[in-house]
Amino acid sequence: MTVEISPQARDALEGWLAASRALKGSAEATLAAYRTDVVGFITFMTGHFAEPQGLAPLSRIETRDMRSWMAAVRADGAGARTMARKLSAVKAFYRWLAEREGFEPTAVLLARAPKFEKKLPRPLTEEAARDMIGAVEVQAGEGWIAARDVAVITLLWGCGLRISEALGLTGADLPMGQSLRILGKGGKERLVPLLPVARRAVEEYIAVCPFEMTAGDALFRGAKGGPLNPRLVRSATEKARAQLGLPSSATPHAFRHSFATHLLASGGDLRAIQELLGHASLSTTQAYTSVDSAHLMRVYAAAHPKGG
Structure with missing residues (x-):
């Protein structure tokens, strides 16, 4: 069964992307990656709670819900670097949404991605x-x-x-x-x-x-x-x-x-x-x-x- 995210959640996502484009000058490729990552997160939460994730349900996400999402992402084969990127996008979205809607996003912002060793650049001699x-x-x-x-x-x-x-x-x-x-x-x-x-x-x-x-x-x-x-x-x-x-x-x-x-x-x-x-x-x-x-x-x- 295909899970659809709510119109309210989608509108909020597009509002955040528009703000990122206008205020931060984010590149279109970056915005496309943000959209994919946040849509994936909201889609998971919709299935996780078995109900459309409007803005009110999204504001009530707890630490255990974040852990469930992260476990599902890793189970799909995402590495530590990919997990960190997805979590970064979700946190950025939540900072904007929490300020706009007036809720406390602590559970999302305190989530920690698994550590990964940054690859050093590999220059030529x-x-x-x-x-x-x-x-x-x-x-x-x-x-x-x-x-x-x-x-x-x-x-x-x-x-x-x-x-x-x-x-x-x-x-x-x-x-x-x-x-x-x-x-x-x-x-x-x-x-x-x-x-x-x-x-x-x-x-x-x-x-x-x-x-x-x-x-x-x-x-x-x-x-x-x-x-x-x-x-x-x-x-x-x-x-x-x-x-x-x-x-x-x-x-x-x-x-x-x-x-x-x-x-x-x-x-x-x-x-x-x-x-x-x-x-x-x-x-x-x-x-x-x-x-x-x-x-x-x-x-x-x-x-x-x-x-x-």
Whole structure:
């Protein structure tokens, strides 16, 4: 039997999502994930209590009800990380709903997700990054496509861009100067210095690209002239890493990780790196200090007379 959530609960959810969009600038993909997680929670509670969960029943949820939901989510095969994400969405919804409706959301807010070990970013070494760019260039079928792929990946590595940010560049960003204005997650803008090597890579691509570059057009194009699909960039890096025998962690996003780690290793300031990456929280950037420390310990273990 399909369980339907009440119109009141659905209206409240849409109101919260609209507020998140307007006040916090949450990305549409984030809002879609929020909707899925909170609908799943309300749907479970509807079946759990065998009655539609309007706003009044939702305000009376107790600790044991939260435990039942979390147990059901885990029984469905969700890992600790997924559970934490779902609980975070439900808590955010409840904070908004409780303030709006005037009830105490303690039982929901005190629920604790199982602990999980955060995965450290897995950057490429400088040598591996250069080898990857070389392999991507060689394997491309057409000259202009090789120049395109090299330009995209050089921007990821040289500027720390997300793949969506690189592919979001348009003809309006030309000619490129000393920096790039990037529109990141949540519509937040940041200014990123443009290294000469990255600027040259883009200029070389523009010189051979067979399509006209007007202000409204995507900078990076597919074979038929439309905006470049990120899957093609991922495919190019997959082939390159297979050719070089690199691990599966050598993805387009690994070039962004490499940008941060190589900057840190060169004495870069953590807050400056946070700004360059467009991280909302410094704690996200701090993961790179762990990566750099782990790398230093491996170098020390290999070099020390008593190491190994």
